[in-house]
Amino acid sequence: MTKDFFSITELSDELGVSARALRFYEDKGLVTPQRAGTTRVYTRRDRARLILILRGKRLGFTLREVKEWLDLYDTDPxxxxxxxxxxxxxxxxxxxxxxxxxxxxxxxxxxxxxxxxVMEHLRGKGANGSRPDAACAAPRTNGTRTKGVN
Amino acid sequence: MTKDFFSITELSDELGVSARALRFYEDKGLVTPQRAGTTRVYTRRDRARLILILRGKRLGFTLREVKEWLDLYDTDPxxxxxxxxxxxxxxxxxxxxxxxxxxxxxxxxxxxxxxxxVMEHLRGKGANGSRPDAACAAPRTNGTRTKGVN
DNA sequence: AACTTGCTTGACGTATACGTCAAGTAAAAA
DNA sequence: TTTTTACTTGACGTATACGTCAAGCAAGTT
Incomplete structure (x- = not known):
């Protein structure tokens, strides 16, 4: 039984973004969830759009650009x-x-x-050569990263 | 005869960015051209770095991120x-x-x-099917685009 | 000498993409 | 009923990446 509807916090948790961000996307016309009273209700289609939005962002596109090609999906065939x-x-x-x-x-x-x-240098001069993940602290201070490799 | 040195306008023209942008990159420590008096003199190495910077930007990275991996190139072997x-x-x-x-x-x-x-729809209902570049105005109003597809 | 050209450094303005309160409402739990 | 929880709409703040004057210097042209 896959869910039909989602609250803003359910989606923001699942997608790893803030609720504020989702409201912002709505403000900019990238998603238009329905309302139950005043509360936003997202459908699976809204969720799919949000996934596209986030992928677009990861690829370095602005929200405006993402909106442009989201609108393409809605063109009347x-x-x-x-x-x-x-x-x-x-x-x-x-x-x-x-x-x-x-x-x-x-x-x-x-x-x-x-x-x-780099590996060549390491092999030439000595010291450990493999295990790239070992002894690597990986701070992760910023909780809201979208993009960036450290 | 390949040039050794470049003025800021030569580079900004060649790379398709404003001189202001190049000064901004310097401010942020991504390039450090020498000076002839007060005037900036860019070497081929500076030019190479700028090309990397612009590629990084096209890929959606921030200048800070680009700087981080530019600095990697300068690590003492x-x-x-x-x-x-x-x-x-x-x-x-x-x-x-x-x-x-x-x-x-x-x-x-x-x-x-x-x-x-889309092509299928076009073939089914009639009208022209190929030549994607035909009858397409392509405004190009904004001269300083880096990213974006229209 | 006067002027133009090319460059310089501030200083301020702007668009994007949110974060962060603040204040209020509506429904569920105690 | 009171409280908590979840959600709402502004309003303001912030970082990034420059654009846009403004004012000034230095060298070459007329």
Missing amino acids: DQIEQMSRLHNILHRKIVALELQRDDLEETLREMRAMDAQ | DQIEQMSRLHNILHRKIVALELQRDDLEETLREMRAMDAQ
Whole structure:
């Protein structure tokens, strides 16, 4: 039995963001939960949108940009005129995302190469060479991180 | 004959950012060009760092984060103690980047699937089906875009 | 000498994305 | 009924990443 509706705290807990953030997203028109009286009631569809929003944020997009392509999902499939434009937009977004992916993989290559150099130095001069997670404190002071690698 | 030195405007023109941005990066300690009197003189190394900075930004990292891993490049290779920590840090960054890449490719898959659906609708109902770049105005009002797909 | 060009350093303004109170309401628990 | 719990809407504060003047200097041009 999967739930149909969610409170703001249920979702903020599950998604790892503050309730304030969810209200902010609503303010900006990225989600529009219904109300039971004054209290927000999120559907599974709202939840799905929020997951997309957070992924967009992790990829470095602004909320405005995320909203733009969330709106694409809601385009009426019977408006042929709009669908042609939608295809253009999608095509351009895809190209841009592919460029970003290439950026990312180039960076990954460089990091790995650098790591290899480091390992070589360690092997040459002595001391421990493997177990990258050992003896690593990992402070985690900031509880509300979205992005960032330390 | 490749140039050895660059003025701030040469670099800002080449890299597509404002001179103000380059001064800002210096303020934040991401680059430290030398001076001829008061005037900034950028070396090829400074230029290389700036390229890394801009790539980091495109990937959605903050300047602080970019600075952190730029500083890694400057770690003294003879400090074995530091090198072991460096290996840890690199390892974690690599893992995080791989996660981000997975996010990105998931998004790409969804966009392509959506585009396929759109194409199907277009084929079913009539009108033109290919040539995604045709009849597309592409305003380009904002000259200083870094990120964003329209 | 006067002027333009290119650069400099502040100082202030702005958009984004929330965090952090403050004050109030509505429903459930004691 | 009183209290607690969960939620609500402002209002204000904050960090990031610059843009935008303003005012000034230094060197080359007319």
